[in-house]
Amino acid sequence: MAPHGIIFDLDGTLTDSKPGLFASLRHMHAVLGWEQPTDDALQAWLGPPVGQSLKEAGHDDATVERALSAFRDRLETGLFESELYPGIDALLADLDRDGTPLAVATFKVQPDAERVIEHYRLGHRFRGVHGRSPELLGHSKAAVIEQAVASVGLDASHVVMVGDREHDIASAAELGIRGIGVAYGYGSRAELEAAGAWRVVGSVDELRDALR
Template sequence: MLCLFDLDGTLIDSEEGIVACVRHAFDRLGVAAPAELRHWIGPPLRHSFAPFLDHDHERVEAAVEYYHERFHTLGWREHSVYPDIEETIIRLKAAGHELAVVTSKPERHARPIVENLPFGKAFSRLYGPDPLSPHSEKATMIAAAIADFGAAREYTAMIGDRHFDIDGAVANGIRGVGVLWGFGDRAELEKAGAHALAKQPLDLVGMLAA
């Protein structure tokens, strides 16, 4: 089976780095940052910044650049791997599954993270959107992965913690497996149409064996 993994909230807990970079962007713009920033993890940055910057295109673009400014030097290191994720990935790879990462992070930011994970070599490919795109493009990236691997849709699954991951799976007619240890919740994932929900990482080994 081709198993496509989201990054933030699925493989790694990246809240510390993302929140710090969002605050940095607001500070550089001289704008007070929202008190609650956890829900910023997952959606495209431009989508999240726009309402707080009066949908001013130039300020939104500046905010994204300021975010990337800090992320490039510090933010990409500020994360932790969820418990049992490493064992889960190792077991899936040993079982013969093809593994890839499909993330809303630009590839230039996601690649050093994945390459520095102790299990990073288990992933054959990495898909991230164009950094200038206002969209996460999960559906497009999933379609590209299916084509690159020559995978049958009935033997492909997208695994992630937010509705964006499940939306992308549904759009491509593949299995969408939601995970409950990330930044989304059961209601969000079920509403999006998840085929199954994993309470803990090792649950995925059995779910993806079928």
């Protein structure tokens, strides 16, 4: 049965934002004098808040603050070094035309989430665009997803979460929401399946079929 409402993650699900994020993370490493990581190492940064990853790496509060400042300085440009995945614009248009309530739940901070959605002129497609508050760290997006569910005005059992990382799937499960993992994003099929995804798709076309 098709879901009555759909909550979408942003990075790695609607947009391929890797170029801007990688550039911002490399700038952060350069400013702090840290060794430049490989692309594979940077991939692990895509998902949870950067502040969370810095804390888990053992950096003290002062270092975390400096690193985040450098990251955000470069992100002013990097935020828009991205593109919609091919087929996403048409998918959202079709879902909206069919009357499906849509919302966004992302680990991006709220102002950045809104800026990206407006950059792609997608604001009219969504009942709500929900990012995290700056102080919200950790690996759970449940609080943000809960806000998104409220914005579509439906019970959790009538909503599905679409995301590319384990945090999307596991956080949705905390709320009793089924998760569809998109393996075309930044997480692997194995990661999404291990997190308990109801379905895992490898392309936007497969996502369209899964949402029917």
